[in-house]
Amino acid sequence: MDSMPKYASYKDSGVEWLGNIPSDWNLKPGFVAFTENKRNNKGMKENTVLSLSYGKIVIKPEEKLVGLVPESFETYQLVEPNDIIVRCTDLQNDKVSLRTGLAKDNGIITSAYLNLKVRRGFNSRFLHYYLHSLDTTKVIYKFGSGLRQNLSFLDFKRLPVFDISESIQIAVADYLDQKTAQIDEAIAIKEQQIALLKERKQIIIQQAVTQGLDPNVPMKDSGVEWIGRIPKHWHYEPIKYSLKGIVDCEHKTAPFVDEEEFFVVRTTNVKDGKINLTGAKYTHAKGYKEWTRRGIPTPGDILLTREAPAGEACTVPEDLKLCLGQRMVWLKVDRTRLVPEFGVALIYSSIGRTYIDFLSAGSTVLHFNMSDIANIPVVLPPLDEQKALVEYINCKSVEIENSSKILSQQIEKLREYKTTLINSAVTGKIKVA
Structure with a gap:
């Protein structure tokens, strides 16, 4: 705002949060x-x-x-x-x-x-x-x-x-109507660009986990109508054959405490394939011991939400001691058959989403039972190819997320500029009329 025109002189408004105002502007209750x-x-x-x-x-x-x-x-x-x-x-x-x-x-x-x-x-x-x-x-x-x-x-x-005169008020309002509309349009364009990047990421994942990276690979019928054709050297099976077990939550709320190291992962903490620590809840050592009676989730295994919403998934992080909150499930992955990150990508692919939509048909609230989870469909290439596809997905995802992050930062700066512009114009810090 330093480069914008100012009024000829200013005076102390007498109001701490207003500061100086133009000398010919006055205040009334x-x-x-x-x-x-x-x-x-x-x-x-x-x-x-x-x-x-x-x-x-x-x-x-x-x-x-x-x-x-x-x-x-x-x-x-x-x-x-x-x-x-x-x-x-x-x-x-x-x-x-x-x-x-x-x-x-x-x-x-x-x-x-x-x-x-x-x-x-x-x-x-x-x-x-x-x-x-x-x-x-x-x-x-x-x-x-x-x-x-x-x-x-x-x-x-x-x-x-x-x-101040009504003509000045109208001139300031007209100026802000025009400028804020321009800022809002710029924000909308960048938000659309973020949406397109997210869509592009989904297309990349979709192609990688259902077809691989070779567009000329020989294809075959998967044997499942809604899955369609898959690469000839891949195979379809329910996810249970790639797991060593499925561990359900305790179906009760863990005791929450402040400033503890034991994270209670809840459905709100799993979103878009990642752990989200916003609003994280923690328990004490005694609670952690009770809530891991059936085992301690192993880094790299899959966490899945059963409800509210059902079907969100991520891998267990390396550096986080956690136990399952309500409506959470832990999939113990057999890593000789399935790369965990590939499994998560499949859950978010059209194969996983179609299965979830099928289960939710006619339900107001989708809830997975254990057999639903065991029968999540997966199409699997050889293990080495799974690893290569995960590496490819991660590389492309980082590129897209970096671009999205830059756009988000630009949006935040535009919003900050809009706030500053409005405040400066209506308090006379800049002269626009």
């Missing part, structure tokens, strides 16, 4: 700009249900209204275009969700939200950008009261707002 809109929907004046989603006020999909009786909508509050909607609850525990949105449609929204109507002389787009900036820069979390730090209209009545 929020009650001069906002009124609280408390009009209810008595008599069903409106039936378009709105919700706050990712910082936008959107029309709620019909499938999300299942179970709500129309009479309950009479208690909802009316919303008009240019109203600012704020989610005021639970500042203490939720510091991630975007809390403000600018309405573009007529409709109704639950009375759990605060509805701010903008007074004459103030621009709703400018004020929403201002409140959005206080949200994304976490200033809003300085306000609120009660055990869980809830906001109320009183906080917004006291909130310092800028007393």
Whole structure:
């Protein structure tokens, strides 16, 4: 922002989190700009249900209204275009969700939200950008009261707002509409590129584990209609013939403790072929001993989720002492027949996914029983070829993941730039009008 135009002179705002503001900008309390809109929907004046989603006020999909009786909508509050909607609850525990949105449609929204109507002389787009900036820069979390730090209209009545001409407010809002749209478009393009890279990775894995790397290899019928043709020197079998055993979990929750070395792997920790330590839970030595009565998962063996969701898999890491949490299964791999990483790749291939889809047909929640797991279909080349294919998949995966990581970093920088740009424009740190 250093290279962008600035105002001629600045003064101390007197508000710590605002810092210096342009000399001809003044501050007034929020009650001069906002009124609280408390009009209810008595008599069903409106039936378009709105919700706050990712910082936008959107029309709620019909499938999300299942179970709500129309009479309950009479208690909802009316919303008009240019109203600012704020989610005021639970500042203490939720510091991630975007809390403000600018309405573009007529409709109704639950009375759990605060509805701010903008007074004459103030621009709703400018004020929403201002409140959005206080949200994304976490200033809003300085306000609120009660055990869980809830906001109320009183906080917004006291909130310092800028007393500047409406023409300047509109010019700033117009500038930010244009610039944020450009940033959002750039982010969307990069997200699409990440999606295409993920798709490319899946195609590479799919081809490697169902056909190998030789496009001219002689093929044969696998004997299973939905698997189709496989290389002539490969064979099809249920995975149980490539295992030394299948170890189920204890079907009860391990005692969780802080700062212990024994990791309890749960279904949330296995995703896309990898261990994910986000939200990791640990147990003590006594718990680990009890939860490994049936054996200690060996590095390189396969971990599989039985439910919620079923069918996620990864290999046991080398440097992690772990035991099985609920709905987890340990596949003890016979490494004279199956390379574990090849087995995981097969589970994520069209062969594994088709089998999972078949099992889930007619079920609201898919749950693997032990025979389902034993009969997971695999198509196996000779062991040396499995190793070569795993090496190829790993090499290509690293290339793709590195490219995805660079794109993700670029997206994060764009989001940071967007936050800084909005904050700088609405507080006068840069001159855009």
